[in-house]
Amino acid sequence: MSSLLKKEGGDGLTPIGQIGVAALIERITTNVVHRQTSTRQGVGDDAARIQSIPGEEWVVSTDLMVEGVHFDTTYFPLRHLGYKLVVAGISDVVAMNAVPRQILLGLAISAKYTVEAVEELYKGVHAACADYGVDLVGGDVTSSTGGLTLSVTAIGSAPADRLVGRTGARKGELICVSGDLGAAFMGLNLLEREKRIYREDPGIQPDFGAYEYLLQRQIRPAARTDMSSIFDTIGCIPTSLIDLSSGLGHDIAALCRASGVGCRLYEDRIPIDPQVRELATQFQIDPTLCALSGGEDYELLFTLPSSLSDKFEGHPDICMLGYITDAEDGQILVSHSGQEHELHRRMYTH
């Protein structure tokens, strides 16, 4: 566990005030590489310059991550936090079926953080930028009276007729999801447990043993940039699309609201990894609840015309969960035993 803990002072660590914010920004942005031809100018001026891509439309989103709300730096390594911040931004772009291209970061940081801590965070940022081929083109660093607050602005593009929003789902269409759900949430539970154990006895090292997958899903999530080409392969663009950042239950509700429809999901169909089931049982949590309310899976939830079902049936990256209904039919979860539940009740009563 100790290596995951933020060091509280000690040899060789530099208070940010010692070098100043300007020098800090220079340190964390000197090695910035531009991979996108649309990036005309990045960090270092009042604003970044981005060239239009002929025939493409831009998509832009912004997200905040707040210490004590979205992350706990006592067990969440700063490098992974930087990585996850970028992934969260990219995931919003992917959720429009666009290609992520640039990001801008904001960092409000309290005096307890050192220059080395910020460098650690940016190592993760740069690693994610490299993995996804996006350019860090701007940002802001400022002091904070509280903890650490991070903002990410993500920019992407695609031809207008490829972009997919939340409003296009229609009755009878199939509701699908990429990957499996609930693992990031169980990873968080695992980290919380190890934190408690560590606090009681700092001599005990954490044992993530058989649950490495859950840990990875929490501290090094992935944005599904691969799905766009999978849609191409099966020969269809989804009619609606959203990323699963808040949990299946919340996100399908948002999609249904935006499209003015209802849904019918089958609990049997929700893809849940065996590690999630096993640890959930240990923790006495309902695995379905992990998928519905856990969040941070960054998988994609989307709708496809039912006529295309034979094209993606059995596809390893696509699970069919149910179908779209009329709005007045509500948002329904059909349980393992065949009982119908209103989705929002199932999300809180277990």
Place this chain on the structure above:
Amino acid sequence: MSSLLKKEGGDGLTPIGQIGVAALIERITTNVVHRQTSTRQGVGDDAARIQSIPGEEWVVSTDLMVEGVHFDTTYFPLRHLGYKLVVAGISDVVAMNAVPRQILLGLAISAKYTVEAVEELYKGVHAACADYGVDLVGGDVTSSTGGLTLSVTAIGSAPADRLVGRTGARKGELICVSGDLGAAFMGLNLLEREKRIYREDPGIQPDFGAYEYLLQRQIRPAARTDMSSIFDTIGCIPTSLIDLSSGLGHDIAALCRASGVGCRLYEDRIPIDPQVRELATQFQIDPTLCALSGGEDYELLFTLPSSLSDKFEGHPDICMLGYITDAEDGQILVSHSGQEHELHRRMYTH
């Protein structure tokens, strides 16, 4: 003063938890108007959609404002804070000589704030959007464990050959500034004084008397979107450009660093409003220091070829402060008495 103070609970105020973040976002974004034809889709999806403008390049910047660092809500009205946040973002776009078009906001907010407080903040946001013709196209609202942290992402565009950065200043060029400097800083001092008086005796109402201009410069700043057409009128685009958000001393230093040059400024030439001089004398602050270190003026600092001096001499919106030198000549301020000071020394030793 009382009307400037945030209410701590009381009749008719709604805790955010009572309606939830989704309903809050709906409340503050229902009346959003789009004025830019490039805005294809705004708030309500994973990302906003923005159409390319033929022949134009995009500029994007992001800024953070943190309670207790950048603002004090005990005397800074939330409506004005929202307005100022948008202006700060727009000013970065203007500092590239681009036209501001879209903004995205992030809001991390603690439990002490009510739904009504957030609505107040957004009234200011919407007012600024209307004043500057920009579209609020996205954002994020989340809870915070500390106070209020705000992020703004500002997007603008212009033909590539009209965009101006910080790197183009060359030896012999004239250093110019729009408007007057130091007033926002003195406005802040004024508010701090009235806060102290109010705390000692809440019965005393604040008296901003003869200093209304200073107060306005602090709580309702303006971005110099008008300067671009002034540049057109005098028939030249600046060789370098930066907005004065950190104070003349810091911002000219940033411009010199980026351009690899030095500067020679004349204290006599720094435009300072009589109200600033008067209150600075009362407060025993050097008025020049207000201009050099105060910040938040959101005026533009720019360089022009000396051959054009007759074209803008006497222009009411342009003051010539000095000229660009070689980097090795340093950043020099020539004082009223004709003495030469290194600029950074003058910024802290008074």
